[in-house]
Amino acid sequence: MSTAAADPGLWLPRPYRVSRCKRELSDTFTLELLPADGEAMPAFRPGQFNMLYAFGLGEVPISISGDPDAIGPLVHTIRAVGPVTEAMRALQPADEIGVRGPFGSHWPVADAEGMDLVIVAGGVGLAPLRPAIYHALRHRRRYGRVCVFYGARTPDDILFKTELKRWRGEFDMLVEVTVDRATRDWAGKVGVVTRLVEGGGYDPLHTVALMCGPEVMMRYTSRALEARGVARERMYLSLERNMKCAVGLCGHCQFGPHFVCKDGPVFRLDAIESLLAVDEL
Amino acid sequence: MKRLHLEGLDALFGALRGAGYTLIGPRLRDRAIVLDELESAAELPIGWTDREQDGGHYRVAARGDDARFGYVTGPQGWKRWLFPPQEVLLRARRLGQGMRIEAATVEAPRRAFIGVRACDLAAIAVQDRVFVHDPGYQARRAACFIVAVNCTEAGGTCFCVSQGSGPRAGAGFDLALTELCGDGQHRFLVEAGSQVGATLLDTLDAVEATAADHEALEAGLARARGQMGRRIEHEGLAAALREHLDHPYWQKVGERCLGCANCTLVCPTCFCAEVEDRMSLDGSEAERVRHWDSCFNLEHSYVVGGTVRTSTAARYRQWLTHKLAHWETQFGVSGCTGCGRCITACPVGIDITAEAAALRQA
Ligand SMILES: Cc1cc2nc3c(=O)[nH]c(=O)nc-3n(C[C@H](O)[C@H](O)[C@H](O)COP(=O)(O)OP(=O)(O)OC[C@H]3O[C@@H](n4cnc5c(N)ncnc54)[C@H](O)[C@@H]3O)c2cc1C
Ligand code: SF4
Ligand code: SF4
Ligand code: FES
Numbered sequence: 001m002s003t004a005a006a007d008p009g010l011w012l013p014r015p016y017r018v019s020r021c022k023r024e025l026s027d028t029f030t031l032e033l034l035p036a037d038g039e040a041m042p043a044f045r046p047g048q049f050n051m052l053y054a055f056g057l058g059e060v061p062i063s064i065s066g067d068p069d070a071i072g073p074l075v076h077t078i079r080a081v082g083p084v085t086e087a088m089r090a091l092q093p094a095d096e097i098g099v100r101g102p103f104g105s106h107w108p109v110a111d112a113e114g115m116d117l118v119i120v121a122g123g124v125g126l127a128p129l130r131p132a133i134y135h136a137l138r139h140r141r142r143y144g145r146v147c148v149f150y151g152a153r154t155p156d157d158i159l160f161k162t163e164l165k166r167w168r169g170e171f172d173m174l175v176e177v178t179v180d181r182a183t184r185d186w187a188g189k190v191g192v193v194t195r196l197v198e199g200g201g202y203d204p205l206h207t208v209a210l211m212c213g214p215e216v217m218m219r220y221t222s223r224a225l226e227a228r229g230v231a232r233e234r235m236y237l238s239l240e241r242n243m244k245c246a247v248g249l250c251g252h253c254q255f256g257p258h259f260v261c262k263d264g265p266v267f268r269l270d271a272i273e274s275l276l277a278v279d280e281l
Numbered sequence: 282m283k284r285l286h287l288e289g290l291d292a293l294f295g296a297l298r299g300a301g302y303t304l305i306g307p308r309l310r311d312r313a314i315v316l317d318e319l320e321s322a323a324e325l326p327i328g329w330t331d332r333e334q335d336g337g338h339y340r341v342a343a344r345g346d347d348a349r350f351g352y353v354t355g356p357q358g359w360k361r362w363l364f365p366p367q368e369v370l371l372r373a374r375r376l377g378q379g380m381r382i383e384a385a386t387v388e389a390p391r392r393a394f395i396g397v398r399a400c401d402l403a404a405i406a407v408q409d410r411v412f413v414h415d416p417g418y419q420a421r422r423a424a425c426f427i428v429a430v431n432c433t434e435a436g437g438t439c440f441c442v443s444q445g446s447g448p449r450a451g452a453g454f455d456l457a458l459t460e461l462c463g464d465g466q467h468r469f470l471v472e473a474g475s476q477v478g479a480t481l482l483d484t485l486d487a488v489e490a491t492a493a494d495h496e497a498l499e500a501g502l503a504r505a506r507g508q509m510g511r512r513i514e515h516e517g518l519a520a521a522l523r524e525h526l527d528h529p530y531w532q533k534v535g536e537r538c539l540g541c542a543n544c545t546l547v548c549p550t551c552f553c554a555e556v557e558d559r560m561s562l563d564g565s566e567a568e569r570v571r572h573w574d575s576c577f578n579l580e581h582s583y584v585v586g587g588t589v590r591t592s593t594a595a596r597y598r599q600w601l602t603h604k605l606a607h608w609e610t611q612f613g614v615s616g617c618t619g620c621g622r623c624i625t626a627c628p629v630g631i632d633i634t635a636e637a638a639a640l641r642q643a
Contacts, residue, residue: 010416245554
């Protein structure tokens, strides 16, 4: 029996040192990390994720939210929702966490060249899309129109607010933000993100759409895009499932025949749309 | 093919022990055939069988002969020796603000599995694919010697024929035995399936099998095939399962299913595992432990906001579609070897072959 394929480091996180923690929202923060051993970091592609390990507490899948082409720290944007992510919120510079990855499929930024790029995000779903946005900005001329449609619960939940403004101002980019519930000082749009998609601003026949957010939001968004004429084969979405290994052998992330950890998290819509329609799959 | 007399079994056990293997094999305990360490061939369940199996039903009985391998499939598969129910994967230590993390040392003692049935050989081959990159599994797997035993009788819930896995051990063994004892001449036919197996066989006092031996083997295999009352019809099954994810039939099975997870725990191919990180009380040390999980547990599909598969029907659907449709896509083989354990172990007698048939026609 050959053991040639066995990977001794399969489960082994590598310690990374926090170089910066930035509070984004009341419950969301961004960590910048550098390998504790000072060695090089692996490259990643937009949409990929890492397994982040909080000492003794647990390991959770978190997408990379930084710039794939930049030389600099590894960047993750995290919403504190439970024990592991709460512990990560309490991290200070020079603290360490474990990192395993990167894992998974990626946004098709290369295939989308020459096309309009429509990026639709809900809530913290903007974080996994930010590397794709950075990529598009860095190579702005390779794309047609670039639209970012973003939906947040309230104006206080708008992630990367200053960046959204900058993207809108400095680059030739359509950036639209909507909230579910407005507060008094909000002069922007109110309503679901699908409305923004319905508003157009892109050429449906030459558009690649990338979506990340709650599954219902992505379902409605894909319908709105399709109604405008965007083909299913040019829509991509990122899924979330429970993950315990990220390498296809703990069984937790199964979605029909797919392991979301390695076949996803980014899927082309037509590959999974019949499964998306099934409850409790 | 060679032939070994009854005492040859002791010689085989001795040779394996001499080569440094711990023997794992069947013995009778708590009115069941279980797998455990064996010192000698005398500890085998001599004269016992557990052929009496049905939905939610398992009985051992005296055979009235002194067959060593006269049982079929006990409740356990071999997976616990390769993919242990609980395993430490990592150890970590806090160093100031930092940490040191090390992979746990893998214990991979030389083990000889005695009496692996064809269905369970197939199950090991399935898990070889699942755990192809897993260092612990691969180390333990590389350290084992497999003595298969061909089935000349089938158990009440066996359906290996329709799964193409048995009753004859085809591949994946070092030695394969066939026990023949019906004709007053208690003997074993032996076949080597690897170089290691062949080398070991050379040290035993074996003679060439006769034409009569070959005939007795074929007759035994034919008897086992003929005794199998269940089968899964594969033509169109996977497609039907994929297309009928919303069929009301799942609700009907869901009403009967207790969600107890017995089927997944006895199944020799199921690989789902929970990974748990633990910390010492003073917070200075931590470890990561992997333990068996089941898609019937609510936490299995937990994500923030709630469990994905809340209904029992959805969890049963996950189990059945994974076994009989998606496994093939994922690993290029079926997730079911036809060992029948999930049928025997189901407290309410849900039968994978019957549910598959119903859904195929749905
Ligand atoms: C591919 C992928 C990318 C992700 N990217 C991000 C990101 O960039 N930012 C972010 O804030 N969150 C992200 N998540 C969600 C994040 O993994 C969960 O919020 C996190 O696991 C919650 O862990 P917890 O221990 O703090 O909370 P608890 O709710 O106590 O979680 C307990 C356990 O359940 C599992 N779990 C719970 N929720 C989820 C979930 N939504 N997805 C997968 N497993 C879950 C985990 O194994 C976790 O350890 C991503 C999830 C996936 C699958
Ligand atoms: S998902 Fe269920 S059926 Fe599939 S391997 Fe895991 S426990 Fe077994
Ligand atoms: S599904 Fe049932 S019959 Fe098939 S391998 Fe698993 S326990 Fe055996
Ligand atoms: S996370 Fe373990 S199989 Fe995908």
